[in-house]
Amino acid sequence: MLIEGLYSIIDFNQEDSSVHASVKLNKDHEVFKGHFPGNPILPGVCTIQIIKELTEKAFEKELFLSVVSNVKFMAIINPENNETLQFKLDFSEVENQIKVKNTVSFDETLALKLNASFKQMS
Numbered sequence: 001m002l003i004e005g006l007y008s009i010i011d012f013n014q015e016d017s018s019v020h021a022s023v024k025l026n027k028d029h030e031v032f033k034g035h036f037p038g039n040p041i042l043p044g045v046c047t048i049q050i051i052k053e054l055t056e057k058a059f060e061k062e063l064f065l066s067v068v069s070n071v072k073f074m075a076i077i078n079p080e081n082n083e084t085l086q087f088k089l090d091f092s093e094v095e096n097q098i099k100v101k102n103t104v105s106f107d108e109t110l111a112l113k114l115n116a117s118f119k120q121m122s
Helices: 030-034 044-059
Strands: 007-015 018-025 063-073 084-094 097-106 109-120
Touching (some): 044 063, 044 084
Antiparallel strands (some): 063 109
């Protein structure tokens, strides 16, 4: 885990080419003290890192992010109000790349849509 202690996986269900995972944010983590004091928000780059780590867990491989497209941040994730996030990842493997279509939500709110490609570390 790149950002130790930021989150914990509370549920991880993998079926064929998809993963549904629930992640609990640590609202007391240092990252939220700087982003932003008095109004904590999960940084987008941290959300993308969680997606990468969930993909690595699914494929049991160390990966690096090669392409991100169609990124749409649709709602602010405040860990004090929305500490549990739902990640839905759909995978396909094309030409030595793992392609991921992902959504992140909390309650009934869609927070992020993203398409990404990962390559295996050499």
